Amino acid sequence: MNKYRTHNCAELDEKELDKNVHLSGWLHRKRDHGNLLFIDLRDHYGMTQCVIENNNEFFSVLEKSKPETVLKISGKVVKRSSGTENLELKTGNIEISIERVEVLSEAKELPMPVFGEQDYPEDIRLKYRFLDLRRDEMHKNIILRSKVISFIRSEMLKLGFLEYQTPILTSSSPEGARDFLVPSRLNPGKFYALPQAPQQFKQLIMVSGFDKYFQIAPCFRDEDARADRSPGEFYQLDLEMSFVEQEDVFKVVEKLMINLFKKFSSKKILNEKFPKIPYQEAMLKYGTDKPDLRNPLIIRDLSNIFSRDDVKFEIFKKLVKSGSIVRAIATKNTKDKPRSFFDNIDKWAKDQGASGLAYFTIEKDKNEIKGKGPVGKFFSEDSLKEIMKICDIEIGDSIFLACGKEKDIEKILSQARNKIAKDLEIVDENLFAFCWIVDYPMYEIDDKNKKIIFSHNPFSMPQGDYKNLNFEKPLDIKAYQYDIVCNGIELSSGAIRNHIPELMYKLFSIAGYSSKEVNEKFSGMINALSYGAPPHGGIAPGIDRIVMLLAGKENIREVTLFPMNQNAQDLMMQAPSEVDENQLKELSIKKDIKKN
Numbered sequence: 001m002n003k004y005r006t007h008n009c010a011e012l013d014e015k016e017l018d019k020n021v022h023l024s025g026w027l028h029r030k031r032d033h034g035n036l037l038f039i040d041l042r043d044h045y046g047m048t049q050c051v052i053e054n055n056n057e058f059f060s061v062l063e064k065s066k067p068e069t070v071l072k073i074s075g076k077v078v079k080r081s082s083g084t085e086n087l088e089l090k091t092g093n094i095e096i097s098i099e100r101v102e103v104l105s106e107a108k109e110l111p112m113p114v115f116g117e118q119d120y121p122e123d124i125r126l127k128y129r130f131l132d133l134r135r136d137e138m139h140k141n142i143i144l145r146s147k148v149i150s151f152i153r154s155e156m157l158k159l160g161f162l163e164y165q166t167p168i169l170t171s172s173s174p175e176g177a178r179d180f181l182v183p184s185r186l187n188p189g190k191f192y193a194l195p196q197a198p199q200q201f202k203q204l205i206m207v208s209g210f211d212k213y214f215q216i217a218p219c220f221r222d223e224d225a226r227a228d229r230s231p232g233e234f235y236q237l238d239l240e241m242s243f244v245e246q247e248d249v250f251k252v253v254e255k256l257m258i259n260l261f262k263k264f265s266s267k268k269i270l271n272e273k274f275p276k277i278p279y280q281e282a283m284l285k286y287g288t289d290k291p292d293l294r295n296p297l298i299i300r301d302l303s304n305i306f307s308r309d310d311v312k313f314e315i316f317k318k319l320v321k322s323g324s325i326v327r328a329i330a331t332k333n334t335k336d337k338p339r340s341f342f343d344n345i346d347k348w349a350k351d352q353g354a355s356g357l358a359y360f361t362i363e364k365d366k367n368e369i370k371g372k373g374p375v376g377k378f379f380s381e382d383s384l385k386e387i388m389k390i391c392d393i394e395i396g397d398s399i400f401l402a403c404g405k406e407k408d409i410e411k412i413l414s415q416a417r418n419k420i421a422k423d424l425e426i427v428d429e430n431l432f433a434f435c436w437i438v439d440y441p442m443y444e445i446d447d448k449n450k451k452i453i454f455s456h457n458p459f460s461m462p463q464g465d466y467k468n469l470n471f472e473k474p475l476d477i478k479a480y481q482y483d484i485v486c487n488g489i490e491l492s493s494g495a496i497r498n499h500i501p502e503l504m505y506k507l508f509s510i511a512g513y514s515s516k517e518v519n520e521k522f523s524g525m526i527n528a529l530s531y532g533a534p535p536h537g538g539i540a541p542g543i544d545r546i547v548m549l550l551a552g553k554e555n556i557r558e559v560t561l562f563p564m565n566q567n568a569q570d571l572m573m574q575a576p577s578e579v580d581e582n583q584l585k586e587l588s589i590k591k592d593i594k595k596n
Contacts, residue, residue, distance in 0.1 A: 004072055004104075010046025010090045016077045023048055023096065024072045024104065026134065027065055029115045037062055039098070041073055044139075047089055050075065050096040058101035068107040068114055068134070074100040122557075127571040129562055141559045144264065145547045149216055151263060152237055152543075155256050161212040161239060166201035168194060168218070173521075178222035180232075188588035194220035197540060200525050202240040203459065203497055206536040207528045214239040216543065224566075227555045228489055228545055231568040234556075236492070237546075240538035246480050246496055249537050250274070250436060253484060257541075261432050264550045270294070270433040274484070278439040287327075287414030289440075292488030293433035295421040299413050300391045302326045302401065310380035316358075316403045326403045327413055328391060331420060335361050335372075335396035341423070342373065345400060348419055354412040358401040362388060369395070418488070432486055432549065439463070440481040443474045443510065454511055456481040459504075459525070460495035461537075466503050474510045484541060486549060494539025501529045 001007070004024040012021065025043035032038075039050040039062060050073050052059050065071065075096040086092035111127075112120050114134045125132045132138055153163070172179045172193040179193040195201075197219050205213045217238040225231040241248060254274055261269060270293060282289045285298050305311055306320040316326055334341070342359045349357045360376030362369065362384060369388075371379045379387070391399065400416065402409050421427050442462050444455040452474055460479040462469060469477060480496035498504050504526065508518050518526060547559040557563040564570050584591065 008045040009041055009043040009048045012048060012077055012091050012094055014093055017079060019077050021077055022074050027067055027069045027071055048091045048096060050098050052098035061101050066107050068110060070105040072102040072104055073098055123571060126565055129572050141551050142561055144551055145559055148264060148547055155259055156214045159252055161214040163215055164205060164213050166198040170195050180220045180222050183587040183589055185587055196221050198238050202238055204528050206240055206242045207533045211242050230556050230560060231564050235543040236540040237543060238540045240536060242534040242536045244537050249539055253539060267430050267432055270431050274434040274436050276436045276438050279437055282437050283410055287410040289437045290485050290488055290490045293435055294427045294431050294487060295417060296426060297329055297417045297421050300328050302328050305383060305387060308383055311383050313375055313378035319403050324404050325406055325409055326401060327409050329400045329413060329417055330391040330393045331398045333396050334398040345420060349412060349416060352412060352415060361398040362395050364395050434486045437483040437485060439478045442477040442479040452511055457495045459497050461498045489545055491545050492539050492541040496537035499529055499533040499535055501526055
């Protein structure tokens with residue numbers, strides 16, 4: 001191919017026996033057998049075993065070379081001796097009999113090994129990310145990411161979408177997470193913002209007369225890290241369509257996701273027609289709008305049971321009378337589970353900050369239905385029959401109960417649902433379970449200041465005839481807003497957009513924005529909508545989370561080339577960093593850092 005190599009390290013097999021070849025790559029590992037030295041040479045494509053005898057003049061060169069030294073090896077392709085073949089390698093039936101070695105780049109002592117897949121502290125892995133990425137598993141993850149993005153681009157073009165690029169320097173948005181701000185040298189005292197998403201621009205593309213847009217878009221948000229969220233920046237498949245309803249967006253995304261996940265994974269897809277779950281139903285049945293549908297456990301409301309005279313569980317009864325609710329998780333056929341199983345769940349709930357989980361098992365004693373467990377004695381046979389009916393359970397099944405304020409109960413039971421299912425080992429890890437969460441409320445009450453705020457996307461279209469909406473009851477208004485969820489991970493939010501200016505003014509006024517503020521903060525959008533805008537809608541699935549699911553990883557940093565740590569620091573490039581005072585003067589900026 002060139003002076004460095006005639007083949008790559010995954011290319012050679014028995015067809016090339018007796019050929020003289022040049023290979024270049026990294027010294028992965030070596031094995032000294034006294035008179036023979038075996039070298040595993042690695043490049044981007046794979047691995048080839050090379051062998052040199054101790055009478056070769058280059059034997060001492062390889063003997064001194066440290067792991068990850070970059071070498072050019074010249075020699076003859078020979079067949080491995082019988083019994084030494086490696087069926088896990090493409091090149092496992094041959095090896096290179098080394099004739100000549102050239103050291104292209106020496107490696108220092110490694111701060112972490114590349115050979116093997118041992119766990120190492122994250123700070124070491126991120127500081128030496130270039131070494132971490134040489135490791136086989138990480139290398140494969142990043143290659144997978146590249147292939148996924150290429151496939152998505154191809155599929156979107158097949159679906160009639162065209163790719164357009166939107167600006168990176170834009171104006172700050174009052175909604176969503178914190179912006180990353182960029183000072184303007186030519187406009188002292190003013191700032192650009194890096195886009196949290198191309199939301200307004202992609203809508204403006206529709207207003208501009210283009211029909212179907214997509215982009216693999218970089219997004220920037222100054223928010224804290226989580227396992228499924230990178231601090232600082234991430235990528236999403238941003239798409240928007242004109243003259244569509246909600247179902248049109250669903251059809252496009254479902255087709256893309258099915259093709260994508262079938263292409264890059266052998267796992268099954270639970271429902272190829274993704275179920276649509278109303279937001280309120282999701283919160284009741286799963287305690288979250290990000291349900292893992294691989295988990296068969298369902299949450300049920302038992303609040304009404306505690307108004308019965310034949311229920312003597314006085315603590316819960318008093319709480320229910322004062323406005324609390326009671327919800328339960330039922331587990332099938334757990335009568336033979338030891339007491340420790342139930343107590344551990346209760347203890348776990350207390351460790352999460354809850355008051356614990358009451359529990360009992362349904363059993364039959366002399367033809368009488370009873371509750372076995374710490375609180376089972378407080379329920380009559382009739383009340384237990386009613387619970388069995390509500391929870392769809394039988395003799396031998398168990399109930400976990402939680403009582404409190406609705407949001408608190410939703411939080412602990414959504415976590416408990418996952419914890420119990422994991423302990424019972426009833427989640428099928430060989431599945432992708434997609435769903436749509438739909439019918440989000442347009443507004444919600446902010447717990448801090450008790451004001452009405454947008455619950456989701458402020459540019460969304462409300463459901464129903466907008467001319468006859470009851471704006472006196474804004475909390476009853478639902479929006480054409482939707483999330484796509486897979487295995488308990490939110491891949492994206494989307495919406496049918498509000499394209500009517502007078503309606504936008506009205507909706508923003510309910511959230512406390514004056515017409516003047518709307519004009520100032522969303523001038524480009526509101527102005528464009530005033531000149532004829534099509535009904536349009538879209539969504540933006542996260543690339544990082546999609547690849548994370550396909551790679552079977554639980555942390556997004558495992559599928560990102562150069563991620564920051566949880567403190568939003570790039571340990572490899574030492575960012576963020578101090579800047580020169582002259583740079584600050586050019587930007588009319590003075591530092592005023594308060595020390596703790």
